[in-house]
Amino acid sequence: MAAGFKHHQKKFIHMVETLLNNINRLLHHEDMGKLLLRLAVGGLMLFHGLHKLIDGVDGISAMLMAKGLPGFIAYGVLLGEVVAPLLIILGILTRPAALVLAFTMVLAWLMVGTAKTWQLDAVGAWAIESLIYFFIRALAVVLLGVGRFSLCWQYQLAIVYLSGIFICTIKQKCQIQPTNNLLNRIITRLK
Incomplete structure (x- = not known):
């Protein structure tokens, strides 16, 4: 009886291994994963940047001046939230653009997030969750690179x-x- 059980156990293990290998082979698309990551990080950050591009950076300028910094450097946010995301989406200078985006998130945290670092928001999420989301994903783009689906690769x-x-x-x-x-x-x- 034990020999029959071991035989079925080996067949079952072989079937599971075969299934997992086939699934892994089917879903192994590193370049598509890199593209999806770039589209998510760049595309979602672009919404933040377009808002500032349309409505202006006066609020950020006022925060900077309140901290004793010149207000004109608020225009740098457009580099980090419009130009860098566009470059990330297109796959042009992707790693440097992702570093700029990550640095922008550090600056945003220093400007508005430090007081919220150990707080939860109204729905129970970490108050600086979106800053961390963009920072970590930008670092992932830096580490993974552009992938095949980009203007940089094709041209x-x-x-x-x-x-x-x-x-x-x-x-x-x-x-x-x-x-x-x-x-x-x-x-x-x-x-």
Whole structure:
């Protein structure tokens, strides 16, 4: 009886392993996961930025001046909440843009969140939950990178350095690499 049980147990374990392997193989799409993460982080933050772009940054400027800082630096929020999210969504300079977004969340916490750090909001959630959400997800984008589904991956860009010393082309995955025979390579890459 024990031998029959062990046989069925082995068959069951093999069936479960096969099922899990097939599910993992079916759902293994790292680049799609990176795209969804970028769309969520960039897209949701863009709503915050568009609000400030439309209504202005006067409230932020007033908070800065109350802390003894110049009010004009409030326009920096547009960099962190409009430009950076757009770059993240498009997959252009994704890691630096995600770092800017993470830094923006740290600044937002320092401006309005420090008093709320150990509090819950009206529905019982952590009062700085959305700041933490955007900060952690921006760091995830920094660590994971852009993935295949981005403008950076699909289009090869030419960068001409103003110094005129050399020209680089940004190849797939946006790795800058110096080139020789400058003009021919740029023309070839841009076709």
